[in-house]
Amino acid sequence: xxxxxxxxxxxxxxxxxxxxxxxxxxxxxxxxxxxxxxxxxxxxxxxxxxxxxxxxxxxxxxxxxxxxxxxxxxxxxxxxxxxxxxxxxxxxxxxxxxxxxxxxxxxxxxxxxxxxxxxxxxxxxxxxxxxxxxxxxxxxxxxxxxxxxxxxxxxxxxxxxxxxxxxxxxxxxxxxxxxxxxxxxxxxxxxxxxxxxxxxxxxxxxxxxxxxxxxxxxxxxxxxxxxxxxxxxxxxxxxxxxxxxxxxxxxxxxxxxxxxxxxxxxxxxxxxxxxxxxxxxxxxxxxxxxxxxxxxxxxxxxxxxxxxxxxxxxxxxxxxxxxxxxxxxxxxxxxxxxxxxxxxxxxxxxxxxxxxxxxxxxxxxxxxxxxxxxxxxxxxxxxxxxxxxxxxxxxxxxxxxxxxxxxxxxxxxxxxxxxxxxxxxxxxxxxxxxxxxxxxxxxxxxxxxxxxxxxxxxxxxxx
Numbered sequence: 001x002x003x004x005x006x007x008x009x010x011x012x013x014x015x016x017x018x019x020x021x022x023x024x025x026x027x028x029x030x031x032x033x034x035x036x037x038x039x040x041x042x043x044x045x046x047x048x049x050x051x052x053x054x055x056x057x058x059x060x061x062x063x064x065x066x067x068x069x070x071x072x073x074x075x076x077x078x079x080x081x082x083x084x085x086x087x088x089x090x091x092x093x094x095x096x097x098x099x100x101x102x103x104x105x106x107x108x109x110x111x112x113x114x115x116x117x118x119x120x121x122x123x124x125x126x127x128x129x130x131x132x133x134x135x136x137x138x139x140x141x142x143x144x145x146x147x148x149x150x151x152x153x154x155x156x157x158x159x160x161x162x163x164x165x166x167x168x169x170x171x172x173x174x175x176x177x178x179x180x181x182x183x184x185x186x187x188x189x190x191x192x193x194x195x196x197x198x199x200x201x202x203x204x205x206x207x208x209x210x211x212x213x214x215x216x217x218x219x220x221x222x223x224x225x226x227x228x229x230x231x232x233x234x235x236x237x238x239x240x241x242x243x244x245x246x247x248x249x250x251x252x253x254x255x256x257x258x259x260x261x262x263x264x265x266x267x268x269x270x271x272x273x274x275x276x277x278x279x280x281x282x283x284x285x286x287x288x289x290x291x292x293x294x295x296x297x298x299x300x301x302x303x304x305x306x307x308x309x310x311x312x313x314x315x316x317x318x319x320x321x322x323x324x325x326x327x328x329x330x331x332x333x334x335x336x337x338x339x340x341x342x343x344x345x346x347x348x349x350x351x352x353x354x355x356x357x358x359x360x361x362x363x364x365x366x367x368x369x370x371x372x373x374x375x376x377x378x379x380x381x382x383x384x385x386x387x388x389x390x391x392x393x394x395x396x397x398x399x400x401x402x403x404x405x406x407x408x409x410x411x412x413x414x415x416x417x418x419x420x421x422x423x424x425x426x427x428x429x430x431x432x433x434x435x436x437x438x439x440x441x442x443x444x445x446x447x448x449x450x451x452x453x454x455x456x457x458x459x460x461x462x463x
Contacts, residue, residue, distance in 0.1 A: 003206055004245040005231040008375035010414045012234060012331070014207070015291070018171045018298050023179065023287055025302040026315065028075050028101050032306030033342045034060065037087040037094040039135040040142045041067035046097055052079045057111035057282050060097045063133075069143050069345075070133035072282040073108075074304035077101040088327045088334060088341050089141070096342070099306065110280055117190065117278040125194040125277055132276035133345075134283050138162060138173075138237065138266035139328050141346035144273065147265070148194040150258045156195040157261045160246060161188050161202040161270050163211065164230060164237035167329025170349045172287040173267050175300045177204070177211035180271050181218035187270025188225060190277055195263055200225045202267075203242055207232040234331060235412040239264045241375050253408055283345055290315065294322035294352035309341040312350050324356035331413045362421040370415035370425065378405045380415035380425050387428030390435065398439065401432050 037043040044061030048054060054073040061071030080098045087094040120128070130145035150156050161184060165173040177184065188200045202215050206229050219225040228246055230236050240251045242264060249260040257264055265273070268286060275281040284305055291298035296317035303312070309327075326333040327341070328349050335356075370380040383401055390397035398406075409429050416425045 003231040006241045006245040008373050009233040015168045016171050021299045023175050023300045029311050032099045033096045034306035035094050035096045036061045038345045039069040044071045046082050048079050050081045055108040058108040069135050072284050074284040075101045076104050076106040113280050122194045128277045132282040134272045135345050137268040139346050139348050147263050154258045156197045156263050159191045159197045159200040160264045163204040163267045166234045166236040169291045170289045170329050172289045172300050181214040183271045183274040184267050185218045186274040190273050201228045203228050205230050205232040238410050290350045292351035292353045294318050294354045303343050307343045310339050318352040322352045324353040326351040359424045360422045361424050365421050369418040373414045373418050376408050384425040384428045387432050398436050
């Protein structure tokens with residue numbers, strides 16, 4: 001069978017210790033804390049108050065704009081307060097709804113009721129997905145209803161379901177592919193119907209033959225649907241690289257997959273879409289992997305949103321003294337400075353590492369390894385040097401970096417992985433991006449101030 005791929009990339013040790021560990025459902029903990037920041041967009045707004053009784057699947061967070069996501073109660077119980085917690089994706093505080101479960105786990109009216117999903121039209125599918133608060137569950141957490149609503153003039157002809165799971169350690173998507181192949185295909189078909197796409201492919205790396213066999217059996221008989229097999233390589237699961245490998249289409253700078261006629265969804269997102277349209281079930285739980293060399297009993301677990309990360313560390317028998325906690329995979333996941341965190345829709349993995357990765361930050365050796373392995377055709381070395389130049393006071397470095405493809409970097413970390421000097425390449429790139437956002441913010445504030453001043457002057461003249 002043909003193995004599709006793309007230029008660049010790396011193949012780090014897989015460390016998929018939990019590949020053969022079946023999914024275990026974690027009981028609802030004594031206390032759930034559900035952050036309102038659940039997507040790559042505006043956080044939700046709490047719509048419940050302390051002392052209020054809620055039921056499983058009831059909306060507790062209202063989306064704040066189009067690029068936002070609704071949040072629902074993971075179980076029935078009593079709201080004990082609106083708290084401030086750390087958003088693991090950004091490190092910033094966010095509102096969260098604390099719930100004390102009542103043990104009944106009773107559904108809200110209208111939830112978990114079979115529906116004739118085959119009869120749902122495009123608008124009904126998008127409305128159900130938005131109402132369920134579904135976001136990308138591979139880690140990016142972009143609101144799914146937005147992806148299923150392409151801009152005018154952007155015709156989508158292909159849906160790709162991403163089952164690559166190329167990050168080391170993570171195996172939750174693999175286990176979902178083995179256990180819910182039919183629901184993944186249903187989600188794929190619903191995405192095709194919502195966008196008008198005639199073709200749908202489920203994309204899997206060749207190190208997962210059992211999943212390939214399950215999905216090939218599940219798509220049999222469904223017109224326009226197939227399974228594509230890819231070379232095992234990181235970051236095969238990145239949207240741009242997946243599209244290039246599968247279809248030979250290159251997403252333009254600053255563009256989105258819809259610009260080349262494609263929508264990409266994660267396999268767990270596809271299952272969530274099937275649940276929402278077929279049974280009226282909102283996104284209140286997910287499957288994740290707890291692993292790392294600090295975990296004695298790693299595993300794949302189905303957990304409710306708002307479950308404390310400390311409960312998962314205890315379940316995996318992580319001993320005190322580990323130095324690094326990563327949410328996500330080791331390549332693109334986020335290092336955390338506290339364990340006082342809670343499961344969100346984008347928590348694909350919890351990794352406890354005995355020793356933290358060390359980056360000396362020495363001078364660039366000009367070896368070119370980062371250039372050879374960069375899947376985005378960039379010169380990461382040059383971008384990192386520009387970052388150091390900015391820190392030394394060269395304010396023009398940001399504009400130069402923009403000309404060198406700063407925003408085309410997907411932050412995959414392949415460059416830092418192969419760098420013999422152990423340079424902090426990704427840290428420097430992210431710093432430059434952050435400084436650019438600050439500069440744009442200052443420019444917007446300046447323009448708003450000028451507009452306000454002009455308005456005052458016009459009002460004075462009018463008087």
